[in-house]
Amino acid sequence: MNVTEALKARISVRAFKPDPLPETLVREILDIARFAPSGGNLQPWKVIAVSGAERDEVVALAKANLPGAEDDRPVYPANLWEPYRSRRYKLGEDMYALLDIPRENKGARLMHLMQNYEFFGAPVGLFFVIEKAMGHGQWAHMGMFMQSVALAAIERGVGSCMQEAWARMRVPLASHFALPDEEMIYCGMALGYADETKAVNTLRADRASVDEFATFKGF
Numbered sequence: 001m002n003v004t005e006a007l008k009a010r011i012s013v014r015a016f017k018p019d020p021l022p023e024t025l026v027r028e029i030l031d032i033a034r035f036a037p038s039g040g041n042l043q044p045w046k047v048i049a050v051s052g053a054e055r056d057e058v059v060a061l062a063k064a065n066l067p068g069a070e071d072d073r074p075v076y077p078a079n080l081w082e083p084y085r086s087r088r089y090k091l092g093e094d095m096y097a098l099l100d101i102p103r104e105n106k107g108a109r110l111m112h113l114m115q116n117y118e119f120f121g122a123p124v125g126l127f128f129v130i131e132k133a134m135g136h137g138q139w140a141h142m143g144m145f146m147q148s149v150a151l152a153a154i155e156r157g158v159g160s161c162m163q164e165a166w167a168r169m170r171v172p173l174a175s176h177f178a179l180p181d182e183e184m185i186y187c188g189m190a191l192g193y194a195d196e197t198k199a200v201n202t203l204r205a206d207r208a209s210v211d212e213f214a215t216f217k218g219f
């Protein structure tokens with residue numbers, strides 16, 4: 001699999017098979033991802049990987065703390081504007097259409113959202129930890145690292161879903177993992193083998209064309 005193939009093959013998997021991932025494989029994925037770039041080579045990322053009973057504990061913790069709460073670093077800006085608002089709306093509509101859950105069925109939509117807190121059935125959860133004092137630059141570098149994790153994973157046939165849903169659980173997770181005061185969880189990631197029989201995994205999120213986001217000058 002070359003880089004182009006990996007970029008296209010990586011999608012957000014939202015239904016996993018329960019088959020476990022050995023620690024050696026998760027380590028191998030992180031061992032590749034650590035070559036992600038970061039400004040000043042700060043490598044501002046830390047990872048907590050959970051599997052087995054540790055994963056189940058985190059899932060139970062989330063259940064006990066539903067619906068969680070946003071902190072002062074919300075996932076989206078307030079009152080999302082165009083074109084972002086429509087893009088987000090369309091993603092949701094496309095996903096619920098595949099799941100056959102109509103707009104009126106708020107309960108079923110919520111139930112699907114709650115599956116975030118079960119890692120969509122994935123056997124492994126990753127939590128990406130960053131120091132609170134780090135700025136927007138380092139958060140961007142964390143993103144590069146996370147994409148690297150997802151690409152190294154798909155090269156090995158392992159699917160992933162980045163999960164900012166876990167941001168709502170930052171407080172209980174920090175105490176569960178006894179994070180030092182200066183650290184916080186940015187995001188979660190489900191990791192495992194995609195259940196290809198599930199319609200939700202056929203979702204291919206739209207992308208804007210190059211002309212919609214790029215300007216070329218001086219060519």
Ligand SMILES: Cc1cc2nc3c(=O)[nH]c(=O)nc-3n(C[C@H](O)[C@H](O)[C@H](O)COP(=O)(O)O)c2cc1C
Nearest residue numbers: 010011012014091116161162163164165166187205
């Ligand atoms: C940082 C980040 C956090 C995300 N959080 C969630 C999440 O909590 N739950 C979810 O189902 N998808 C989540 N996603 C997946 C996005 O919806 C998805 O990447 C986007 O729609 C593009 O689709 P694709 O990943 O299948 O290409 C997240 C993606 C990123 C990059």
